[in-house]
Amino acid sequence: MVKDTIFSPSFGNRPSYLLGRDDVVQSFLQGLSTEPGNRERAVLLLGQRGSGKTVLLWELADRARDMGYVVANPTVTSRDMLDRIIEKVQSDGERLYKKRSSHVTGGSIGALGFSAGLQFTREEQETKSFQYKLTQLSKALTEQGRGLLILVDELQANSPEIRQLVIAYQEIVGEQLNIALIMAGLPSAVSATLNDKVLTFLNRARKVVLTPLSLAEIDAFYAKSFDELGLTVNPELRREATRATKGSPYMFQLVGHYIALYADAGEELAKSTLGDALYAAQSDYENDICDTTLAALSEQDVKFLQAMSEDAQMSKMSEIAERMSVSQDYAQKYRKRLIDAGVIEAQGRGFVRFAVPYLADRLRNDPLF
16 A cells, blocks of 8 residues: 555545646736736636535635735635634734734724734624625725735525625725635536626626546646656556546546555556556545535436436437426426536537536436435
């Protein structure tokens, strides 16, 4: 067994290297260098489970800090999200200004002097709204030549907290304060948020769909990583491992991890060992990604997918409807729902295919679904 010091196959874990997202990172960093209000400063990341949304958010947080931004680290959408965002801004601001020791007294903006930290008076903390607090923090940071970046993970549809955050952000942008916002979520959650009549402002934000990773990049990374781990892997087997990832960032980490876990140090990787590693990786992927995806769908959604799973590659809508014993118009409703959710994708006129790797295998192999 080889000690795995490279791959990190669990949700939220940060791998040693962010693969295949340089264009997203660079585009956003360029946006931070522009004037407040640039559409590159408001970004919506759309991706299925396992597409690397959380890892990308953390990378963007680190890069923004390098540019002098105060960052509210990725905050999962929840009832106390707004309070936690304020706390994270204050905490990260202290990181920049902790060396200033002079004492500032008084209320209102005076209490926000950086020498005393980005803190509010007790009265303000207890009585003022989230919008007020975020605006005052943004003003204080902008006056000091700093910017503020807010990161939200696992965006939820119809969330009152998201609604308040976006409204506050829009007002702050209107005041030309140095603020940026990135929210990441499943395609269905992002779509529902964009359809919120109160949040039409977000339709001007940049939408970034996290597409599958390049197999060529994965193969090159595997070649380098296996060498660093002291593994001898035949190029043909390495390419087989690469193809098994299907471009999924999470599957990419799982495959690399299990190869390292099952390999014998000092010996060339056997084809049977690779088979065991790929089986373990696929099992974890199906449990963690496929089962979670299916659990969030309706019974009719799953029936539509079951009808699709009878095909090797693409599925024809007329045949799906026939297998479901429904009209084509009825089947079209579920087609749209599943495309909006990012579970399937259109493939030419009248055809669809799975967008989530191994989801068809999961449906074929488990009668419970």
